[in-house]
Amino acid sequence: MDKTLSSEAAALQPSQISSLANYRLDEAYDEMFSGENVLRSHYDPLLQHFAELPPDEVQRRKQSADLSFLNQGITFTVYGREEGTEKIFPYDLLPRIITSAEWARVERGLTQRITALNLFLKDIYNEGRILKDNVVPRELVYACPQYRRQMMGLQVPRNVYVAICGTDLIRMQSGEFVVLEDNLRVPSGVSYMLTNRRVMKRIFPQLFRHYNVRPIEHYTQVLLSTLRSLAPEGRPEPNIVLLSPGVFNSAYFEHAYLARQMGIELVEGRDLVVHDNICYMRTTSGLRRVDVIYRRVDDDFIDPLSFRPDSILGVAGIFNAYRAGNVTLANAFGTGVADDKALYAFVPAIIKYYLGEDPILNNVETYLCTIDKQREHVLANLDKLVVKAVGESGGYGMLIGPHATPKERALFAEKIKANPRNYIAQPTISFSRAPCLIGDELEPRHVDLRPYVLYGDKVTIVPGGLTRVALTRGSLVVNSSQGGGSKDTWVLS
Amino acid sequence: MLSRVADSLYWMSRYLERAEHTARLLDVNLNLMLDEGPERAGHRWERFLSSLGRPKNVKWDGNPYELTHAMTFDTKNHASVLSCIMRARENARHVREQISTEQWHRLNSLYLEVTRPELRTLMQAEAQQPTGDAPAAFLQRVMDAIHEFQGVTDSTMSHGEGWHFIQTGRFLERANATALLLEAYQADLWALPERGIEGNEYLEWMGLLRSATAFEAYCKVYTADLSPEKILEFVLLDEEFPHSIRFSIERVRVALDHIQADAGGTRAENLRRISGRISAQLGYASVEEILMGNTVEYLRSIQQQCSTIHEAIYHLYMDYSIQVALAG
Structure with a gap:
């Protein structure tokens, strides 16, 4: 500097x-x-x-x-x-x-974490050693709505389940970076x-x-080569596309931006067809085979034949084409089980189990409402805790205890009792603040x-x-x- | 190019052409209406509706300004100027990445302008208590904006496959709309060729020419000496005038040839045959022969062939069956 x-x-x-x-x-x-x-x-x-x-x-x-x-x-x-x-x-x-x-510490910590989480996904969708060894409770995995039994026994390219991940970090009062959330889906x-x-x-x-300042502009280039490296075997010049739910999706700008920056086609579900387990896109010069799909559509909506039958955003038969190894999707299906908010509490143990290392980046202390003792603690301390629904993201479906009214807390307590698997709680963390321009003055605001x-x-x-x-x-x-x-x-x- | 993208570009262009055409017809008729007695208004506006192919649920009920309102602002009416602009913009939004920023900017500004709530209030007030000023200014603005859009389309977008789909949409729509326009005027202009001149004819002839933006261009070729035969010859068969049917069909043919070259393959034989045939037919036609025969039939056959071309484009580039595509 x-x-x-x-x-x-x-x-x-x-x-x-x-x-x-x-x-x-x-x-x-x-x-x-x-x-x-x-x-x-x-x-x-x-x-x-x-x-x-x-x-x-x-x-x-x-x-x-x-x-x-x-x-x-x-x-x-x-x-x-x-x-x-x-x-x-x-x-x-x-x-x-x-x-x-x-940064060096963050980088090492994230590398360690994604490596371990990929090993975990490979394990639970194959032998399930970590479940047999009782490191992670079986019911936590199998009861997770994001667990996809369709993925069992499937060999994915390079054993990479999560190719693209965005991990949310926050800084504690000590200045230490900790992981708040892994985003392993889209x-x-x-x-x-x-x-x-x-x-x-x-x-x-x-x-x-x-x-x-270290440059970041090469991100799209690295993303493209990451996607290329996951192409099915025997496809030396893979046709890579970005699958978007369409213009009404909140992140459509991003989909279009990334496709343009990578020079790949931006497609929607209706542009793709699967025939004999091969995926094609409809072009004016006929059908063109697709090899790698960077998909920005959730598991649930991507294939009406394998997942939610009422989805019109997806491509019928795409999952079978994937299973047959004719097309790669990044991220793979069923990765959401590893960023489930309840499973999050086990990530340090997962790292230890597969890599034999202590986690470089720690977790935020987390209470699981499925465990009786912890649930009682949560219910008794709702005014101090942040409660999150495990399946929600984007700040929806959460209760910030100290800022909530007694009525809101009572409502949440009922929800927790009705469906404990669906909730976790964390202490209200006053994560770090950085200077921001508010009007003409500088004021500190919380950042992640x-x-x-x-x-x-x-x-x-x-x-x-x-x-x-x-x-x-x-x-x-x-x-x-x-x-x-x-x-x-x-x-x- | 993705079939969906081609589809959106094609319809974006068709809808804009349609919006412009409707706006121009309204403008011309509102203007000429002022020169004649109210007893002729019914005939004029009925013919106006015919020349737009009789849009559903729109009827002439004696008030030209209400009709104007229905044909500009009524979004329940799919043929209104506003509906066309909204659909064009929606198509553009789906292919935002395929068109230039300038194109998007023009089209989006037009959309924002015509959907302004104040404008709607103004036009509603106008429909109840007509002054005649507001619609004219509005229609002029729409036509200008669409001309600007076409200008930036030609000057900022690569003249590749996508641009050719835009050309196809625009000129196919134009050829079809112009044939419909001529058909609507047929009874007044060419049905009784021996009819004497009453005085109002000149106004009618000029109205037809202006509806096709052809008045000035016509005068340059034939001088201001208007006659129904020459008008038909000019609007139907002129080789150089961009709103003539012959010119439009030739543009469609050229654009389709380019698309075939880009998209490759010999699949397009049938489409080439249809577009080439109608183009040659117009290129070698004479107005005398057409007038001797059944003019209405002739104009309808042009519309029929336009819709055959449209279907062939869909069949070939957008909505083809997987089995056929895999076999080929």
């Missing part, structure tokens, strides 16, 4: 910077300050640069960034409102900075990581150059981090990820569907 950016005159002290007037520290880890007015050194050039910009210049750049997102059509769809409500994903101008040492958000960076480089070119892990012939993690921000003061919910925003993530070299 180069400090020449700050002007030759003596650098401003944090206490002299007016936009920090409302920057209050609390018990959460602060990404910028290690103590009252004590700056972490890697945030120094950023803060100095910001302090030197006149407020109207900051606003001008913010508007320029917003406009850039709008013009590129970088929007997502919010469900539960009028059909097709498109919104811009709110964007914060200040980058979140991660040092190279911090993780989204990577297009925001890429477009945030592009906008950031345009808005703050000098600042960007002075920090030595979702790095994207790719696993084909090897594990690759582009240095960075999506930093999501809970833009509402005090809020701990970072989901875009619930008023969250994002910021660029700079990993220093």
Whole structure:
């Protein structure tokens, strides 16, 4: 990192910077300050640069960034409102900075985790050793709605079940990165990581150059080679496509963006047909064989013959084509069993079991409502805990105990008693906060981090990820569907 | 190219052409209506509906502004200008990645403009208490926007397979709509060739030409000396005028040849035969012969062949059976 950016005159002290007037520290880890007015050194050039910009210049750049997102059509769809409500994903101008040492640990930890989870999936869909050895309770796996018995005994290419994963990390009060959630099905958000960076480089070119930020632009290239490495044997020039549910899906922008960046065809279920266990796409020059599908459609909807019969988004017969080894889908089917929120509690044991190593990245303490003792603890402490439905994602179906009304808590208690397998609870964690531009001032907001892990012939993690921000003061919910925003993530070299 | 993408491009283009055509017909008739007594309005608007192929659930009931409202803003009416624009935009949205940003921007702005709630209120007020200004301005805006869209389509999109599907949709729609337009005017213009000139004819002839944006182009060829035979010859058979049926069919033929070259294979023999035949038929026709024969039959046969071409395109490029495709 180069400090020449700050002007030759003596650098401003944090206490002299007016936009920090409302920057209050609390018990959460602060990404910028290690103590009252004590700056972490890697945030120094950023803060100095910001302090030197006149407020109207900051606003001008913010508007320029917003406009850039709008013009590129970088929007997502919010469900539960009028059909097709498109919104811009709110964007914060200040980058979140991660040092190279911090990143190195995250990278090792994620590599370890995805390796172990893939071994776990291979095991439970084949011999089931880990179940026989009673490391993971059998009923937890078999009762999981995401468990797909159709996958039993199937040999998947390179034994890679999860080729694309987006793991949610948070920072505890100690500053330690821990895993909050594994997303092993169809993780989204990577297009925001890429477009945030592009906008950031345009808005703050000098600042960007002075920090030595590691590039992430090669993500789509790595994704493409990951997909290529999973092609069925004997298909040297595989035809790779991205399968999207269509324009009404909340992440359609991302599907289109990734397909364009990789130069592959963006298809919908109705574009594909399966005949004699071979998958084709309908083109104007006839049927063209498809070898690898990067699918952004959930298991449930992908094949009406094998999964939900009422789905019209999928392709009839695709699962049999997959079983026959004529087409590869990434991710594989049934990976959701490993990111089930109840199974999450066993991931450290899973890592230990397959790799003989201690987990590098720890879990958040988790109570399983299926276990009587733990359930009693949960019910007794609902006002302190966060309760999550295991099958839900995106911030839906959860109770944040301390912020809920007694009535909401009572309602949730009933739900837990009715279906304990469906709920887990975690302590309310005040995860780390990073500076955000709120109006003309800097204020701390809670952030998480979702790095994207790719696993084909090897594990690759582009240095960075999506930093999501809970833009509402005090809020701990970072989901875009619930008023969250994002910021660029700079990993220093 | 994916069949679905070709399908969406084709329909996006057809719907826009349809919106423009409907807007122009409304504009012309609203304008010419001012020059004649209310007793002739019924005839004029009935003919207007015929020239659009008698859209379902739309009837002439004596108020031209209500009819205009139904044909511009009524989304329950699938033939209204607004319905066509919405469908064109929906098709474009499904292939957002295949068209240029400029194209999307033009079409989306048009959509946002015509779906503005204030505009709807304004047009409703207009339907009840007509001033005549608001529809004219609105229709002009729609036509301008669609012309802009066609301009950016030609100048920003690669002239590859997708562009040729856009061309096909646009010119097939145009050929068909123009044949229908001529058919609707047949009784007034060519049914009684010996009829003397009453005074209103000039207005009618000009109306027909303007409905096909042909007035100025016609004058350049034949001067302002209007006659029904020359009008028919020009709108039907002119080689260079972009709204003539002959020109449109020739564009369809050329676009289909390009698509066949891109999509490869000899599967398109039948389609080439049909499009080549109608193109040659128009290229070597004479207006005298057509007028001596059954003009209505002739115009209907053109519409029939347009729909055969449409079906052949579907059969060949979009909705083909898997067995046939695998066998070929």
